[in-house]
Amino acid sequence: QSALTQPASVSGSPGQSITISCTGTSSDVGSYNLVSWYQQHPGKAPKLMIYEGSKRPSGVSNRFSGSKSGNTASLTISGLQAEDEADYYCCSYAGSSTLEVFGGGTKLTVL
């Protein structure tokens, strides 16, 4: 199972919005509404930001939102803040054989 495809890096200025894409196939992202998004700061464990495509866990800012179109899922962060600078990973259910597959990660820089 190949990793999901994410841009290596994105950047934005404080207050702006950015979108990170996550492209899979009809065997993973396209078939299930089970994409999650994680934020990871250096030296820390990943933190769940979005699950089941568009749901936010309790405590996660509503500046974070998720969506999907076809085989591509997206994470949008609005009103960028300095603390949003981190690596972001998508993860999708990929069926009963493979179960889970991660994207390669995207480094977000807040300018």
Added chain:
Amino acid sequence: QVQLVQSGAEVKKPGSSVKVSCKASGGTFSSYTISWVRQAPGQGLEWMGRIIPILGIANYAQKFQGRVTITADKSTSTAYMELSSLRSEDTAVYYCASKGGAENYWGQGTLVTVSS
């Protein structure tokens, strides 16, 4: 609130095996699903496999089939990940995670270094 506490860092020789533990507290261990995810230095996250302790059933990523074994001891609420035939490319931080919808908890990570 679930807490996952992993065993300490390990240094291993190529060709040997490593066994990392993940002790859970809070909640009901048998109802969790425990996944193992690794991250090589400067690299992304990689899903290795998972176990459903109440069933004792483990599933593995194809890449690690035959080299990884994930087990769980319900009596001590501890999950284990054993990786064999270690090579330098297995140098990574290994995380356990309990994931289910909005419920998502991670261990602190265990650094495994493979070096001769």
